[in-house]
Amino acid sequence: MKGSISASSKATHSGKAHDANVDLIAVVVAVTDQGPSVLTVGQANALPSGPFELGHRSLQFGLRTWVEQQTGHQLGYIEQLYTFADRDRTGEQRQQRVISISYLALTRAEHAAASGKRAWRSWYDYFPWEDHRSGAPPMVSDILQSRLLAWADEAGQDSLRRERRQRAAIAFGFDGRDWNEDLVLQRYELLYEAGLVEEATRGSEQSASLLIPGTSMIADHRRILATGIARLRSKIKYRPVVFELMPPVFTFLQLQRTVEALSGRLVHKPNFRRLIEQQDLVEETGETTADTVGRPAKLFRFRHAVLDERAVAGTKLPLSRA
Amino acid sequence: MKGSISASSKATHSGKAHDANVDLIAVVVAVTDQGPSVLTVGQANALPSGPFELGHRSLQFGLRTWVEQQTGHQLGYIEQLYTFADRDRTGEQRQQRVISISYLALTRAEHAAASGKRAWRSWYDYFPWEDHRSGAPPMVSDILQSRLLAWADEAGQDSLRRERRQRAAIAFGFDGRDWNEDLVLQRYELLYEAGLVEEATRGSEQSASLLIPGTSMIADHRRILATGIARLRSKIKYRPVVFELMPPVFTFLQLQRTVEALSGRLVHKPNFRRLIEQQDLVEETGETTADTVGRPAKLFRFRHAVLDERAVAGTKLPLSRA
DNA sequence: CGAAATTATACTCATTTCGAGAATAATTGG
């Protein structure tokens, strides 16, 4: 490009400036008894998306408006994920760009009833290798490890082969490494690169026999979902966003199960309690659960005041190995 | 809006879909002896920005291309900051949107020579209240505190008044609170809301007598810069991005000074060393500095291998209070 | 009804990490 740097965003830019279409895409997350779920449309193979329109005051507002229309509820929390650009593939002569701006939205499980074309689906339908709540899923060592190793061995150069092996080992915790729940996107990208997910085989005539389990999505929606999950998994460790997903009143165990659903791994119960308590994130309601079995649990509510009191309200999580 | 959720990003969206202009804006950071600096254009009151063009393969590529043209050097590190939308204020009848996609880019100080219309400026020209390397700047308690208090007292309702006071106290560390270097954006927004920065007075006839020190920028560029600084300050704590700003070989003190320049506060020297060492982030070159005074310091280089070895290469920083 | 099962909650303890400061080492400039 030859355009000179413009001193002002108001200036008319020289060069081949052009117009683009703007799309808003949402990863709407809720946690139900079935686990962590995402709002989908179509054959449960697409994320809800809509155009940014002139009537919208702002991007956030645009997204909020139509997501609320769709779910019928306020979105407690919206956060921008990533913006990317693609040439429009609708095939007109005239070149056109599509700018996609993706968001992560958190809502409450009680609002999460399915209806019409929308459906709540478990994260783990799309990423079955991400759920380590009862240890590493068998498919990781039974299927992924050998396929990724085979992919690494395809490499001609020895150095490339080693690099691929190492990347796979880090991402999936092979060779006795720890599992890192935050690497959702890296793992998906690795599987894509290795041609093991359906999305990677689309352009080519590649055989589909090597595909691994996990529902695919249209376009790059599964990648966006991976981005959202990764963001959320990392964010719950230092911001009290979990509470956006909780009912107004809850027990410690419910809170813990929610965190475990999101992070895909178990936490140590007493330590979890200790951390939440010492950060003053919750307060007792005075009530207890009328549950069926065992000692009744005290009910708590989120102390919304912490959001004002402290700049950085942390939610540290004790993620255990087992 | 009445458009229905589209099941596919390829589908033509119904409703008032429209085209938008896409602008790329860069916060290019380097650290010189003069401290942390940002690349500016114009009267040093604008960030470099350019249009996203059809020839660009991708957003990253577009930005990289022209920033490299401008600085004459590779950008080691680029990261997306935020995307926002504004109605075009150039005033044509036809409504038009401008989508601005901002990036944070890190480059090396040795490349940071000024030339032509471009100039490297210290962060702290724009945010003089952010430099706490020799304690809180006098202006914080001499000017900001009283102005913000006055603004709080303008509020009619008592609850609003209290809320404003508390926000100010958290953001700026009043009433004996700790200074939190990460709140760069919150502080700028607070000052904007209180009408204390030039940008806030533009639309109105407000008197400029209450403005606080600090160079303003066109449009919302100072806000974008604040976003970039905030991102970088928080990121150096858990990712080894500082090294993007360092020469190939450096001493511990140089590294420490860079971190201090960025974070705007001092760190404890022995503890800083301990942390960097125990994370294996650097390795000795075997050489020492031929400096003037004092015991010669060993020279180190960044161990690029850590980026491959570990998924999360942390750079924890011991930020001290004094 | 009473023991077993079940869940909640409280406590303990060793290990690691962290913040702060003191001590020692290697230079240069008188």
Place this chain on the structure above:
DNA sequence: CCAATTATTCTCGAAATGAGTATAATTTCG
């Protein structure tokens, strides 16, 4: 050689963390 200066190493107590044990309050079942 001594003072000043910067680098580097150690020490130590406080706090945070990981893991496990003990106790409490229920329901369920024999």
